[in-house]
Amino acid sequence: xxxxxxxxxxxxxxxxxxxxxxxxxxxxxxxxxxxxxxxxxxxxxxxxxxxxxxxxxxxxxxxxxxxxxxxxxxxxxxxxxxxxxxxxxxxxxxxxxxxxxxxxxxxx
Numbered sequence: 179x180x181x182x183x184x185x186x187x188x189x190x191x192x193x194x195x196x197x198x199x200x201x202x203x204x205x206x207x208x209x210x211x212x213x214x215x216x217x218x219x220x221x222x223x224x225x226x227x228x229x230x231x232x233x234x235x236x237x238x239x240x241x242x243x244x245x246x247x248x249x250x251x252x253x254x255x256x257x258x259x260x261x262x263x264x265x266x267x268x269x270x271x272x273x274x275x276x277x278x279x280x281x282x283x284x285x286x
Contacts, residue, residue, distance in 0.1 A: 198247040200229065205255055207233055207240045208264040208284045217282075221261035225254050240265075 207218050215233050218240055222231035227248025233240040242254055252267060259268035262278045264285075275285065 198245050200243060201246050202241065202243045203251050204239050204241045205251060206238050206266050207255075207258050208238060209233065209235060209282060210284050211235065211281050213279060214263065214282050214284075217261050218258055218263050221257045221263075222254050225249050225257045228254060 209215065209218055212235070215235055218233040219231045222228055222233075222240060222242055225244070227245040228242055229245065230243045231240060231254075232242075240258065242251070244250075244254065255265040255268040258265055259270045260274065262270045262274045262282070264270050264275075275283075
């Protein structure tokens with residue numbers, strides 16, 4: 179009986195992990211410096227399901243790896259915008275943007 183229960187639990191775990199799919203996506207995020215980099219990456223990583231986030235200040239591209247059963251790119255971009263950084267699909271509010279340090283202001 180104990181062996182049957184263990185096999186059943188193992189089978190359930192395999193089915194659950196098979197449904198989750200890890201994907202890698204990129205998106206543009208506006209910023210200028212290392213402070214921006216830290217803020218953008220922190221905001222992206224705070225979204226449940228995001229495994230990694232890396233923003234390049236020269237290309238303005240953020241690469242994320244996430245579990246698509248827990249989140250999606252739209253939610254990640256909204257989190258980055260909520261931290262003060264515009265993306266192609268989500269814009270930071272004026273109030274949030276205005277709270278950024280002077281070195282991080284990217285709007286003209």
